Amino acid sequence: MRATPILAAAFAALLLSACQTSTVSAPPAPRPEQAAPGVTPSTFRMPSGTGCSGEVERFQAVMDNDLATGHTTKSVHDRVSGEISRARSTCSAGNDAGAISQIRATKTRFGYPG
Template sequence: MPRASIIAAALACLALAACNQTAATPPSPPPGAAPGVTPSTFRMPEGAGCAAEIAQFKAVLKNDADTGNVGQSVYSRATADLGRAESACAAGRDGEARSLVASTKTRYGYR
C-alpha cells in the first residue's frame, strides 16, 4: 500500500472519530453573574490553621460552582470529602486535617 494511501486512510479515521464526540454543556452561573468570572465581592476567608485552610478551599469551591466552573455534583462531592478534614481539625489533628484537604484538592484538580 503506498504511503500516501496510508496517510489518507489515517486522516479519514481521525475525521470520522471527531464526528462522534459530543460537547458537554457547562453549568449556567447564577443570575447576574458573568459566566466563569469571580465577582468583585468575593473575599477569601481569613484565619490560620486547619480551620482557615478548610474555609478557604470551601470558598474557592463555592465560587467555582457559582461561576459555572465546577458542576454541582463535583461541588457536592468535594465539600462532602472535606467533612473528614473538618472532623480531624475539630479534634485538634491539624496535620491530618491539612493532609485531607491536600488530597481533596488533588482529587478534584486543585493545587
C-alpha cells in the same frame, strides 16, 4: 434635460431612506451583585484564618465560587464538599496536620493546586 417630478421624488425618497437607522438596544447591564457567567464577583473575599480551619474554609470558599461561576458541576461540588466536611471534623478534633493532609489530598484528587 429636465428631471421629471416623479424621478425627483424617487431620488429624494432614496436619499431619505439612506438616513434612516434602526434602533438597536444594548442588553441590560448585569446587576452589581451579579458577575458575568464564569467570572468571580468583585465581592468575593477569601476567608482568613490560620491552621487547618483556615485551609478548610478557604477551600470550601473556592469550591462554592467554582460552582457559582460554572467552573464545576453540582455533583463534583457535593463530593468535594463532603471531603472538606470530613477534614473540618478532623480539624475540630484537634488533628491539624491530619486535616491539612486531607485537604491537600482532596485538592490533588480533583486537580486543584496544593
